[in-house]
Amino acid sequence: MKRSLSEEKNNTVGSICKVLIPFSERKPLEEIERLIVKGFRKKIWKQFVKAIDEYSLVKNGDKIAVAISGGKDSILMAKLFQELKRYGKMNIELEFIVMDPGYNENIKKLLIDNCKYLNIPIKIFESGIFRIIDDIAKENPCYMCAKMRRGALYSKAKELGCNKLALGHHFNDVIETTLLNIFYSGNFKTMLPKLKSTNFENIELIRPMYFIREEHIERFIQISGILPIDCACMVAAKKISSKRYEMKELIKKLKTNFKNVDKSIFSAAQNVNMDAILGWEKGGKKYSFLDFYDKE
Numbered sequence: 001m002k003r004s005l006s007e008e009k010n011n012t013v014g015s016i017c018k019v020l021i022p023f024s025e026r027k028p029l030e031e032i033e034r035l036i037v038k039g040f041r042k043k044i045w046k047q048f049v050k051a052i053d054e055y056s057l058v059k060n061g062d063k064i065a066v067a068i069s070g071g072k073d074s075i076l077m078a079k080l081f082q083e084l085k086r087y088g089k090m091n092i093e094l095e096f097i098v099m100d101p102g103y104n105e106n107i108k109k110l111l112i113d114n115c116k117y118l119n120i121p122i123k124i125f126e127s128g129i130f131r132i133i134d135d136i137a138k139e140n141p142c143y144m145c146a147k148m149r150r151g152a153l154y155s156k157a158k159e160l161g162c163n164k165l166a167l168g169h170h171f172n173d174v175i176e177t178t179l180l181n182i183f184y185s186g187n188f189k190t191m192l193p194k195l196k197s198t199n200f201e202n203i204e205l206i207r208p209m210y211f212i213r214e215e216h217i218e219r220f221i222q223i224s225g226i227l228p229i230d231c232a233c234m235v236a237a238k239k240i241s242s243k244r245y246e247m248k249e250l251i252k253k254l255k256t257n258f259k260n261v262d263k264s265i266f267s268a269a270q271n272v273n274m275d276a277i278l279g280w281e282k283g284g285k286k287y288s289f290l291d292f293y294d295k296e
């Protein structure tokens with residue numbers, strides 16, 4: 001029997017969805033903005049600026065589409081970009097884009113209300129992705145959804161004349177992805193801080209929250225009194241998030257014995273020793289250490 005999307009959501013979303021309960025009423029906007037550049041200067045603001053500098057993510061004249069899902073990460077990212085424009089020396093233009101995949105009314109209302117309160121001028125566009133995925137991608141909904149979502153965001157960014165698309169992935173997303181790839185795909189591949197789109201010319205994807213830790217984002221959101229969207233997926237939230245959740249728990253457990261284990265996982269992608277690796281892929285071509293063994 002075919003279940004409706006709302007039934008599906010009730011059945012799939014549950015224990016792994018972390019709901020962030022605000023510590024207090026929403027703080028006034030000026031206080032929230034001050035919190036970003038003062039209270040969380042070291043843990044959030046400086047990390048944001050560091051990623052931008054270290055990986056040259058933003059340049060003068062950029063027009064950046066800041067992708068907002070309404071979750072904690074992208075809400076903070078939007079505010080960070082506004083602060084960068086306000087205080088930074090860079091001359092950039094910002095567009096805040098929200099793709100509505102078929103959110104239910106309450107979720108959409110919460111998203112719009114949060115952005116209005118935070119003075120984030122969003123442009124919402126509909127994609128109908130949840131419905132399409134529910135109909136055509138029963139086997140691998142998360143993969144299809146992520147692909148379609150990326151496509152929809154790139155298209156909108158291009159339509160608005162942007163040369164960059166910013167996503168709110170953070171430090172924990174990066175190391176969890178690295179582990180997911182090792183454990184479930186048998187490859188060593190991380191999430192990069194920037195990449196050029198192969199399908200959409202002249203547009204670069206950037207991840208300026210690359211160094212920011214999730215715990216600091218959560219704390220900032222809770223102190224600000226914002227109630228972000230959580231688990232808005234209505235199709236298959238549990239499938240991929242449960243694996244990600246597994247990685248989160250594993251890292252947490254490992255940290256009790258070795259507190260820098262997260263840093264090590266992150267650094268591993270910066271320190272790949274090509275003299276001690278069996279095989280690799282570059283530009284779609286596979287190589288083995290044997291290809292070079294007798295030539296050295």
Ligand SMILES: Nc1ncnc2c1ncn2[C@@H]1O[C@H](COP(=O)(O)OP(=O)(O)OP(=O)(O)O)[C@@H](O)[C@H]1O
Pocket residue numbers: 066067068069070071072073074075097098099100101149153166167168169173
């Ligand atoms: N519906 C959407 N509209 C616009 N951008 C989106 C949407 N969904 C995801 N994104 C972008 O992709 C990023 C990663 O998406 P993912 O679903 O993994 O989010 P997340 O880790 O839960 O982060 P967030 O807290 O921002 O939702 C988001 O931070 C956001 O920048």
